[in-house]
Amino acid sequence: MKINQRIKKMLSWYEGDSPGVKRNLASILMAGKLGGTGKMVILPVDQGWEHGGARSFAPNPAGYDPHYHYQLAIDAGLNAYAAPLGQLAQGADTFAGAIPTILKVNHSNSWSTSDDQAVTASVDDALQLGCSAIGLTMYPGSDKFNDMVEEARELTREAKSKGLAVVIWSYPRGGKLSKDGETAVDVVAYAAHLAAQLGANIIKVKPPTAHIEQADAKKVYDSCNIDVSTLTARIAHVKQNCFDGKRIVVFSGGAAKGTEAVLDEIRQLRDGGANGSIIGRNSFQRSREDALDLLKTIIRIYQDKA
Amino acid sequence: MKINQRIKKMLSWYEGDSPGVKRNLASILMAGKLGGTGKMVILPVDQGWEHGGARSFAPNPAGYDPHYHYQLAIDAGLNAYAAPLGQLAQGADTFAGAIPTILKVNHSNSWSTSDDQAVTASVDDALQLGCSAIGLTMYPGSDKFNDMVEEARELTREAKSKGLAVVIWSYPRGGKLSKDGETAVDVVAYAAHLAAQLGANIIKVKPPTAHIEQADAKKVYDSCNIDVSTLTARIAHVKQNCFDGKRIVVFSGGAAKGTEAVLDEIRQLRDGGANGSIIGRNSFQRSREDALDLLKTIIRIYQDKA
Amino acid sequence: MKINQRIKKMLSWYEGDSPGVKRNLASILMAGKLGGTGKMVILPVDQGWEHGGARSFAPNPAGYDPHYHYQLAIDAGLNAYAAPLGQLAQGADTFAGAIPTILKVNHSNSWSTSDDQAVTASVDDALQLGCSAIGLTMYPGSDKFNDMVEEARELTREAKSKGLAVVIWSYPRGGKLSKDGETAVDVVAYAAHLAAQLGANIIKVKPPTAHIEQADAKKVYDSCNIDVSTLTARIAHVKQNCFDGKRIVVFSGGAAKGTEAVLDEIRQLRDGGANGSIIGRNSFQRSREDALDLLKTIIRIYQDKA
Amino acid sequence: MKINQRIKKMLSWYEGDSPGVKRNLASILMAGKLGGTGKMVILPVDQGWEHGGARSFAPNPAGYDPHYHYQLAIDAGLNAYAAPLGQLAQGADTFAGAIPTILKVNHSNSWSTSDDQAVTASVDDALQLGCSAIGLTMYPGSDKFNDMVEEARELTREAKSKGLAVVIWSYPRGGKLSKDGETAVDVVAYAAHLAAQLGANIIKVKPPTAHIEQADAKKVYDSCNIDVSTLTARIAHVKQNCFDGKRIVVFSGGAAKGTEAVLDEIRQLRDGGANGSIIGRNSFQRSREDALDLLKTIIRIYQDKA
């Protein structure tokens, strides 16, 4: 498959990055059924670290086997598969070259506080596992956010110096943020902006609500008449916050919910200009058959066919 | 454009610095419409880090695109453009060599307390992005000021050992300082002096008010009849505090305000001997046309023509 | 002076290089009277290392003083001045920022054999002296050429990682090469190509003769009807060998000779598409007045005015 | 000037130190009008860091210029000049070799608490600035004294390994110490002893009062009939506490006061065996003429002529 003009254009936005980073970014952009469209669907399976195996895989026990997720992502025609070190390694040889992978290099766990993450893998691990990118999570708003920023910069710099792309999960949390504030549109847009400033090639945030958390921000949203009335408008606003749309931004599906609710939300993401979705629990906690069905429809949505 | 006697003299003040640092300092002093005058106007755009994209760019949405600011600074004939890593990198290739750049290497954010900064970029980043200088912020008065000092020294030493100039934003804040104290003339002059002691080539402070914050300082200001009655007198006092005027000191325009108020203040800065202005929100939050008009007039002021 | 479209285009040819390298390359391309034309005249003064002071400077003893050459290059409006460490350092502070400089980091001497060079300066020296580039010489054809290649790569990689541009003097010499072969068109074109392959931003070779040294090359030059009948044709051929003209190639003037001979040759270089000339002995071994006259005319030639 | 027997003897006390440290210590002992006497007068100008420029230099505005202090110390015939990094560097080239210098490598500021210091310069800075010694301050009694001790040891060890001498300003402060206790004779003598134990080549303390702060010490001072009734006796006691007089101990003049009071105190210091004085504000806050007069008399006192 040839790199088309759309993908070339997108790669050109990453001016500061080496051809190595662009090649790996392109590998994700060109993979699967959405290859070449500038859209992507990624399968992330890091719930084991976060909540333990049972809470992650008991609803669909096939998922206890790390090979299951590789195969699911391949068979569904996804763009990439993201997972923690041990789980990714367990299938890395069998599936070498079969699908772009993203090594999640830090994680929280069920006993972590909102400002707590452990670095669980290295850039060299990612190279040796044949990954296209590393992924990392940060918590804007948390009391230790500045420490996380410095860690994120170090990991990002090392990954890029070795030609790997970087995906940042930017999840507002902790500190003075209210629970509603974690998904407030002003907060999510800011969180996405910070990931862009840190050098993320792909930014992952949650779909924002219409709530505005920060008083100083509220004034600006009002005075500038920023439209946050619909999810579609809010997604467009988040994209704008990422260098006027020059960064790839993908959205999570959030907590597991009904199929129609998921699809409906994704249509709005698409209409707002989202580059795609990261679909975790909503795919691997269903049966393989149901998951393949769901992912097929999601891909059709991003193909403007559904 | 040849280095003239005025610039040679200014460079000679930096006795301890290598020819590499002087070359980069000269690149800023010789750029733009004020090149060769010893005066400078710099465009800083780091509000995205500090307050998020919307609060920074919604009033003039063209500013969401990092290229916009490079082009604005070039078209206005400014001396340099300062920005955080991600934003600077997004245009670094397109605008390579077109205008001196300053990489801001640390930042606070909306959730930071007054003594909190993250290092977001490195000296090597600055070399690879083709910058003339690194920029860093410190908060004299904050409870963690001494930690900031040590970080500032490390960054300064590394930057200078590789031939880069150093710009220090010295913003009193936190600790026992009252809100009024942050811009008190004794405090601002002291903050500027500390930046000089740390090795800053260019010092950036806010225009001080006539308020005197520290009781012990008040006695001296009174007994020595230090004139702080006008902004012009206060600027002269700040310059004197920077090695008797042997350091370049530039002033911010502060919060966005009306055009005439901005210009009037800058005339007083100039009359007090300021080396120039750093104009952020007052330039990029207007329309491009208005910003170019404003900057044109500011430059004319520093050329003694307005 | 703003970077124009011609220079932007030229910079875009250096795809693999960082914005830092491009900024420094741009500093050379934008300096002096030829700034912005894509052409350049460089003053190299490394004959002291190669042949001693007397053979270099006795014809014009003002040249014993390192400051003389800085001033000559500046007054003549050249693009850059290249010299060895000691000589460059002796004026680096006085002339900081006044003209782009190139630190020659290796040298032969009068007792060196044809495969012998010493590394006489480091990349860090170049940063601290405020240079835009390092320069290095290699001898394609010599018995130790592969060692030189490895040294060249190491220096090139380090320089570029710190944002410096690289100029390679590629002088065929030694091994099985005949004396005539050193300037044979097939050999010079090959030597220029090798410099491009090593990552040189600017390539410096001698104007080639019509002689073809290598038997195997001769067959191709004949069968493909490569025109090497005129100097102009040969220069075009050398440029073509440098990534189809996508590298900057400059030519030496060779041993000191009469003014008209020099100018005539340079007109042919220009007509063949040369990016400029490196004029050493032909400039600094004349009186300052004569040198300024000569350089003025050479610049006019490259401006298509003479 | 040849090293005489008195100086040789003094150097011999520093058994554990390298010839490099002794050479640098000798450079201070042999400089100025007191050169060779074993006595010294040092000009320290670090009040800018501690209190800001205005409180330091407004009484004699010539002092805003860093060159002023070098020239004053030289013209007064002092043994050394001590200052923070930025200020020392601003004249280091102009005054290279003209007078021994001491780089103060840590500082408090007006907002620091009593247990708070920042390291503001490195041993390598001192080597590159051509200093004879580094100087550092510690606060015996403060809650963080043990941290300060470890920092002091690290800096001392590095400085000595590179041949630099070490001056320790030992100022009791903080913790359970009463305000009077900071200058109590038992506390000052103890503080001086600690500096000697840490490896200081020159120890700087304040002239002690007759107050005894520590109950346990009081018993011993009483039972052993230690004479602390006069300043002269107390100085002798402090010297004794510094390895029985085998360390150089100098005393500050404290806050600016009248000329006669200063001179009278210094006569008592001399009579008690002080090795000299560090005269900061009392010299640079007067007019240059007055300062030269005062320093002339002080030197005559240490020459036993006044």
Next chain:
Amino acid sequence: MKINQRIKKMLSWYEGDSPGVKRNLASILMAGKLGGTGKMVILPVDQGWEHGGARSFAPNPAGYDPHYHYQLAIDAGLNAYAAPLGQLAQGADTFAGAIPTILKVNHSNSWSTSDDQAVTASVDDALQLGCSAIGLTMYPGSDKFNDMVEEARELTREAKSKGLAVVIWSYPRGGKLSKDGETAVDVVAYAAHLAAQLGANIIKVKPPTAHIEQADAKKVYDSCNIDVSTLTARIAHVKQNCFDGKRIVVFSGGAAKGTEAVLDEIRQLRDGGANGSIIGRNSFQRSREDALDLLKTIIRIYQDKA
């Protein structure tokens, strides 16, 4: 002794060097009876390494004791004493600070070939011994000259980064050089030029003969009418070769010879503009009394009194 205008001027020639290097260079220029004149006499005693103790010290057995040479240099009022590690260390504590010392860091020995030197001491040794400079020897013309150059650069860079001055003994030898060629004026002038290019602060060569060794050089000496007819003229030529006189050049006395011959030669060196002499065997192989007499007269010659 204050740094006078002559010395300030000389220090200003070393633009690329730090204040630390200048301070140490000044320590040599200000020491001894010639202090402040810009002239110097140095005692080098490295013949033990080169030829063994007996060939060096048997003529005056007092010289077997390392202390002897320190005392001789001090009593004669010389500017500096240069020696190998062991010998320098044996008196370094006793004579700490008494006279500037130069640590010779490489040496040949009686079994060395003409292109062979061992590095026998480090820059850190020099710092710990309290030296003002390191000294090193290189053999222009030897088959391994390029290796020597690289070693010299490394040592020079490290020494200067730590504030030490560098003295290079540049002795043409080996390779294709004839025995007469080693002191040929073209060769010596070239050797001095190379030392300047490598960054030497003080250059030491032998007084050249009127012989011209290199055919290509001969043409230039003839065509440019370079006067090499007298030793005085040749010295002036060598100085010119060292950045037009902007480097300190001192000359050896060569093999031991009669007093009048030595003095006569030194008068000619002085008249040619030599900065001084390095007098080894001619001083320490005489009795102490004779040596002091000789050195006294030599110093008077450089004072223009004899």
